[in-house]
Each structure stands twice: as C-alpha cells, then as structure tokens.
Amino acid sequence: MSGLFEKDAPRPLADRLRPRTLDEVVGxxxxxxxxxxxxxxxxxxxxxxxxxxxxxxxxxxxxxxxxxxxxxxxxxxxxxxxxxxxxxxxxxxxxxxxxxxxxxxxxxxxxxxxxxxxxxxxxxxxxxxxxxxxxxxxxxxxxxxxxxxxxxxxxxxxLHRLDEAALKELLERAEQESGRTLPLNEDARSALLAMADGDGRYLLNLAEELFQVPESAEPLDPRGLTDVIHRRAPVYDKSGEEHYNLISALHKSLRGSDSDAALYWLARMLVGGEDPHYIARRLLRFAIEDVGLAEPQAVTQALAAWQTYERLGSPEGDLALAQLVVFLGTAPKSNAAYLAHKRSLRAAKATGSLMPPKHILNAPTGMMKELGYGKGYAYDHDAPDGFSGQDYFPEDMTRETFYQPVARGFEREIAKRLEYWDKLRRQRSKQEG
CATH class of the missing domain: 3.40.50.300 (P-loop containing nucleotide triphosphate hydrolases)
Incomplete structure (x- = not known):
C-alpha cells in the first residue's frame, strides 16, 4: 500500500529527464x-x-x-x-x-x-x-x-564533463518536458550554462528553480538570473587531482611564457579556495627551476611577493601573486642551473669518495704540509685577471662541464664570462705544460 500513490508523487526534473536508453545519454x-x-x-x-x-x-x-x-x-x-x-x-x-x-x-x-x-x-x-x-x-x-x-x-x-552542446540539449529537453521556455534572455541563458560548469544534474536543478518564475514575468538578464539562483563555487578539491591539475597548468603556462593563461589558472585556484601560501611556494620553486639565472631577480621577486602576501593577506595580497605571475611569465627562461645540479649529482654518485686535489687543501699541521697539502695553490686574487686557471676537480677525475648557460637573458653574459675563463684556462695550461 505504501507505493500505491508513488507514481503520482512529484519527481525532480532531473529524475523525470533521466535517459531511458543509452542513445539518450548526452556528451x-x-x-x-x-x-x-x-x-x-x-x-x-x-x-x-x-x-x-x-x-x-x-x-x-x-x-x-x-x-x-x-x-x-x-x-x-x-x-x-x-x-x-x-x-x-x-x-x-x-x-x-x-x-x-x-x-x-x-x-x-x-x-x-x-x-x-x-x-x-x-x-x-x-x-x-x-x-x-x-x-x-x-x-x-x-x-x-x-x-x-x-x-x-x-x-x-x-567520461567527459558535459560541453556546451550537451548542456544546451539538456535545457531543450527540460523545456519540452515542462511545456515552456526558460524565462531567460540569450545572455542569461549563456550565463546559466556557465554556472552549470559541465554538471548536467546541477543544470537541471537550476532549470527547475527557474521554472518557478511566473510565465508572465519579463525574461531575466544575467543579473536577474543571479538574483534568482546562487552561483556555486567551481569544483575544486584541494587534496584531490584537481589541485594537482591546476598547479600543473599554472606551472606549464609560465614555462611557456603565457602570462595570460597563467593568470587564469592562478585565479581558478584562488577562487577555488587554494591556500595562497602553497601557490607562493610553487611560484618560488618555478623562479629557481625554470627562470633561473636567465633572470636572477626572479627569486628575489618571488620571495618579495610571498612576504607581501603574508603581510597583507587576501584579497589585497592576491595582487602580489598576480604581479609575480606576470613577472615570471614574461621573464627569460633557463633550466641550465637545474640541469647542472642533476648532472653534478650523477657525477658525485658515480665517483664515490674522491679526495679534493691537495693543492686546495689547508695544511694546519706539519705532517699535512709534508704530505703536500696546499702545495702549489695559486691565490686567484694575485693572478692576472683575478683568475689562476687551476683545476679544482679531484686528481683522479676528468674535468666535466655541468653548467651550460643558455643564450637568453642574463645567462648570455654568464656564457661570455665562462667562455673567457675557459680561454684563459687553456692558455695557462699550455704555459704550465
């Protein structure tokens, strides 16, 4: 008897429009x-x-x-x-x-x-x-x-989030089911689709709320739409995959020097409730890893933006993060120092416990002097050009080049300096030979 009148009970619009066959599933x-x-x-x-x-x-x-x-x-x-x-x-x-x-x-x-x-x-x-x-x-x-x-x-x-075409089809079905059109002008209709954020069930719930507006009322514009229904926060789980997807999008947009896209992903994270301190930490990492010495000010700017946010808080401090994003996005990029660090780590693991060359070791005791510690060390400040050209790698290790600057930003100047020192090193090596 409990189900006698169940068929006559009101059912939500989303339930009434539930597809009856797989062909009716949209998107x-x-x-x-x-x-x-x-x-x-x-x-x-x-x-x-x-x-x-x-x-x-x-x-x-x-x-x-x-x-x-x-x-x-x-x-x-x-x-x-x-x-x-x-x-x-x-x-x-x-x-x-x-x-x-x-x-x-x-x-x-x-x-x-x-x-x-x-x-x-x-x-x-x-x-x-x-x-x-x-x-x-x-x-x-x-x-x-x-x-x-x-x-x-x-x-x-x-499964894909529902695109605009799929959402429009759902609205058309809702209007057919309800026997009336939604009380919206074109701009408000577009705003409604944006509010749904790819969620078909949420869209139909919004439509059901709008069908409560009297048919005699004037069509709503976007402002009138927001007065009738409340915009929900974008889907964002700070501990889930979306958290990593958006920070990855921000990082890669900056690496690709697309400041506008990076600003968008920053805004998405802030609107979603991400901790700005986490964003600041990741931007500092980007300044070191992807901008590097092509723009030495990047790290200073990242630290300053972080400190500014800590002093101002939201929403004023958010502008410091936005300014940093623009700075990093428009800065020349280099991961040369990052790659140099990786190469030096591999070399350190491969060579084990090689001693530094004796000429750069201090000799505080007589025995150490007898063993050759410090013998032949050239004090660079006394050398021509302030550069002795001595080898500072272990004696049993071939000299390696870990840091290879790019021809961008400040690293162009660093490359010229290194090239000059290599020239001097070769010259003095020949003289000693």
Missing amino acids: QTHLLGPNGPIGRMVAQRRLASMILWGPPGCGKTTIARLLAEATDLAFEPLSAVFSGVADLRKVFDRARQRRQDGRGTLLFVDEVHRFNKAQQDGFLPYVEDGTVVLIGATTENPSFELNAALLSRCQVMV
Whole structure:
C-alpha cells in the first residue's frame, strides 16, 4: 500500500529527464557510440567490469543502470559512502543465487574510491569468477585511489564533463518536458550554462528553480538570473587531482611564457579556495627551476611577493601573486642551473669518495704540509685577471662541464664570462705544460 500513490508523487526534473536508453545519454558518444568501447560491448552483449571516471553530473549512475538493462543483468546499486562489508556479502549471495538460475548481476558501486583496500580486495574473487560484473563510479583519479589489483581487472572509462552542446540539449529537453521556455534572455541563458560548469544534474536543478518564475514575468538578464539562483563555487578539491591539475597548468603556462593563461589558472585556484601560501611556494620553486639565472631577480621577486602576501593577506595580497605571475611569465627562461645540479649529482654518485686535489687543501699541521697539502695553490686574487686557471676537480677525475648557460637573458653574459675563463684556462695550461 505504501507505493500505491508513488507514481503520482512529484519527481525532480532531473529524475523525470533521466535517459531511458543509452542513445539518450548526452556528451559521452566517445564511449557509448557504435565505435566506442562500451557501445561495442553492448552490441555484442558482453559486458566487462569497468571503472567510470568522470566529474559530477556527467551520467555515471545512469550509464550503469542502462548497461544492466541493455545486457539483461540484474542491477545491484551500492554507495561506498553508506555501505560496508555486510552489504557486499548480501549482494554477492544474491548474485550467486542468480547465477545458479542462469542470470548475471551488475554490481554498481558509486564513489568506489571511498572503499578501503580490504573492501576493494573483497571484490576480486567475485569479479574474477564472473559472479558479478563490477561497475565502479568515481570522481577521483583511479590511479591514485584504487588498488592496482582491482584496476588490473577493470577497464577505466573516462567520461567527459558535459560541453556546451550537451548542456544546451539538456535545457531543450527540460523545456519540452515542462511545456515552456526558460524565462531567460540569450545572455542569461549563456550565463546559466556557465554556472552549470559541465554538471548536467546541477543544470537541471537550476532549470527547475527557474521554472518557478511566473510565465508572465519579463525574461531575466544575467543579473536577474543571479538574483534568482546562487552561483556555486567551481569544483575544486584541494587534496584531490584537481589541485594537482591546476598547479600543473599554472606551472606549464609560465614555462611557456603565457602570462595570460597563467593568470587564469592562478585565479581558478584562488577562487577555488587554494591556500595562497602553497601557490607562493610553487611560484618560488618555478623562479629557481625554470627562470633561473636567465633572470636572477626572479627569486628575489618571488620571495618579495610571498612576504607581501603574508603581510597583507587576501584579497589585497592576491595582487602580489598576480604581479609575480606576470613577472615570471614574461621573464627569460633557463633550466641550465637545474640541469647542472642533476648532472653534478650523477657525477658525485658515480665517483664515490674522491679526495679534493691537495693543492686546495689547508695544511694546519706539519705532517699535512709534508704530505703536500696546499702545495702549489695559486691565490686567484694575485693572478692576472683575478683568475689562476687551476683545476679544482679531484686528481683522479676528468674535468666535466655541468653548467651550460643558455643564450637568453642574463645567462648570455654568464656564457661570455665562462667562455673567457675557459680561454684563459687553456692558455695557462699550455704555459704550465
């Protein structure tokens, strides 16, 4: 009796528009189309275990349910947030019974990354022997969050955030379902799509709220739209993959001398709530690693921007980070010192414990003088040009060139200096010979 009037109960718009077939799913043709990996499986009625990895609202749960229907598998949904080992045991028991009756089971686990290692390991025997076809859904990078053993038994399918065309199609379906157009002008409609940020479910929730505006009202402009609905914060997990994706985007935009793109990624991180101290630390690292001695002021500017932020805080201090981003983006770039450090580390590991040459060792005792410590050392300040040209590498090691400056920025001047010293070194080596 409890379900007698259930069909007459109001249902959310997103639920009413839930696709009934895989063809109705928007934005995932690369997976579900005839040439997509899931589309081919469905055509052959052969479904492999898989992980659906994608942002919120892109259709992971819907796809799993429709796959069960398309392949005549019993659909067993679980949420890793609310389920435990006992729930899994019940599912596996039911799946074993169905298998004896000749029917398979599709086990759908939402937010599968929230299961711990032991729980993930618990899937393995049932996946391997075919008791269940596992479809896990996650918004997190499976490489980081799922066990290697589980990943080796599942195909990872990457779902896309819904693009503008897919979101527009969802709005058109919403308007057909509701029997009216959204009370928006063109600019507000574009703003609504931007607010959705690729999340179809969120877009339909916004549309449902807008359908409450009286039909007789004037179409809303972007400002009127924000008065009716609240803009949500962009998807940004400071401890998840998005955190690393955006800092990587900032770093690589700076390396590519694209200050405008770098400013955009900086803004995305600040708007998402990233710790500005973390950003400042990464910008200081960039100044050392990627600008280097091509612009020696880079490190000074990075430290000054960090200190400025610490004194001002947000939002005033954010400008110091933005100014630093512009400085680093427009600075000449060189990783020569970074590469020199790597080469010298390899040489140090390869040569072991070689002693410095005796002529550069101090001789505070008579015995050390007798052993030749300090003998023949040339004091560079007394040499012509302030450069003796002596060899400071170990006696049993061939001289190596670790630092190779680029012909950009201040390193052009450094290169000239090194070339001059090499010339003097060769000349004095011949004289001594």
